[in-house]
Amino acid sequence: EAGVTQFPSHSVIEKGQTVTLRCDPISGHDNLYWYRRVMGKEIKFLLHFVKESKQDESGMPNNRFLAERTGGTYSTLKVQPAELEDSGVYFCASSQEGVVTQHFGDGTRLSIL
């Protein structure tokens, strides 16, 4: 069974540019989560999809961040325009409906110059 996969593994862009991160959850997992770890701080929840619907987006930092999950399969997280404080590792996790255990992807390391 393929795990949660994230693309790209590392992205380096300049301030003001746009970046799109992608997450492919485990097949059949309705729940998809995005998290972020900024350097030196704890991992923070960003948002939670159930299928294609946003269940909870209380952790999204501001309107420069846009998450989508078309068709309830893969999800994208777009940052536009990127700012220096957006640098960090962005993690995606997925789980089956009603199951507590989340499966994590390897993360995307985002560096804003």
Next chain:
Amino acid sequence: KNEVEQSPQNLTAQEGEFITINCSYSVGISALHWLQQHPGGGIVSLFMLSSGKKKHGRLIATINIQEKHSSLHITASHPRDSAVYICAPQVGGGADGLTFGKGTHLIIQP
């Protein structure tokens, strides 16, 4: 809001030593996860437990729900155990998001 405290924040030990990492949280939870983040950044889920103790290889995780405390132990530590270990309590049933501790940065020297 669930306040999560991990200790120690940093730990350097010699190969073969017994390692203990502690996690305390402030509210009742349904489960607690221990995660491992390697220098490359990827996260691996080590344990998910809601009571008692679980063992996987040289790793042991315990939880005391009444005391709101969990520990992760590593026996016969090895340099490849060097990583950041993160405690993540989960509030509520079902598939809610997790609250994460700041992590314990562990270095095992040969």
